[in-house]
Amino acid sequence: MDARTAALTLFLNRVAGRSQLSDQERAAILNLPGEVTLVEPNRDLVSMGEIVDRTCLVADGLMARFGETRDGSRQISALYIPGDMPDLYSYVLPRSSWALTALTKTTTVRVLHSAIHDIVERYPAVGRAFWRDCTLDGAITAEWILNIGRRNARSRVAHLLCEMAARYERIGKLEGMSFPFPINQTHLADALGLTAIHINRTLAALRKAEIVSIGGRMVKVMDWNALRSAADFDPLYLQFDSNPVSALL
Template sequence: MSGLLALGGSLKRYAAHTDFVRVGELIDHSCLIVDGLVGRFGQNGDGLRQISGLYISGDMADLPSVVSPRAGWGIGALTVTTIVRIPHADLRRLAGRHPGVAEALWRDCVVDGSIFSEWVVNVGRRNALSRIAHLFCEMAIRCEQAGLGSRTSFPLPITQWDLGDATGLTSVHVNRTLKELRMASVADLRSGVVSVHDWDKLVSVGDFDPAFLLLDSPAPRITDAA
């Protein structure tokens, strides 16, 4: 992350539930998440949202905007969040000078697309219990990879409402499902932290296969390559 921060850009801090990229907006920068939890979302005419991706510290939330600057989705802070807005021109120059960085940028886009595809399956083809269990498994591994937690305990400071928007469930259904996971001694979400009591069971309930995270890819993350 330090390499990207060295590019400069503007540091911005947002309150929870503040949008900083709006659908259709023409943007000239990409956002590096310094801390906090960020969601990518689509929205219908009635204002109802579907969260289609979560981003944590070290992630680039809108890297595709480098080549497609008109936002096809919104991005907002789900918690108090700090980002760095890095100009597209600076990212292009960095990628042009350093092939390893260019490959890492490309890899980030590929991983993002792979995660998005899995989210479509999660919302469209799994039941409520599996949806939330699958999301917990994904975020456990991503937090572990980023050094933010482990498979047994990791931060997920998300409201039940936002968790519903991420899994296509009502907040009432989310509450019921979280209780079911807790009562079965599988996992528990309290005060923004997920505690996993039985990882193998969580994986089974969530029908989880980490292949979509492309963990075996030899290319580094952009925050490592830079």
């Protein structure tokens, strides 16, 4: 399976998990045309204020949405894994008020807005499914605001790890309670409103408590119940369907 097909299959699974789609509508999504693009680590794919004519679908790697102050400080407001379409909303709002960057070497599929327009016009149910997917992005953003604004460092880190474990499990990349997390401590600090030193100390404490360990670009959850308790994690905001895999929920 090529990168475009693999990415669209993951994306279809994502939207079909929350929307009922016919075989014809599913096939239309899988047949969306797209250009496969490789983005090097720490390179921006979409700049703030840029007017875009295509959306980005993550095929492999890890991307982030971020804002930036005048002095160059960045705040990561979302992480995107394979199967996510970070800027699907750009179809109706093409000037980007946020930016997208690759945290690792990332393979993306760029889908023209014209192709999105065509499928939405032909299949209204697909348009509603895409709209619903955008609301999920908003729900995750709201939870991130709560995480940064009201939780302490330990809970912030634990909550992000719980979320990523649940999302990676959803795409079949949670193995033995381990999942890929190719992100450095500086990126974590930018996502959680903490310093890199504070992130290092918090991860060390979680590891010492035998709750979670991070190494080799992987996270291993040793005690899911303890991690979930530390995070006060409720996956409701992720809007999973009524039959989630029981490994995490």
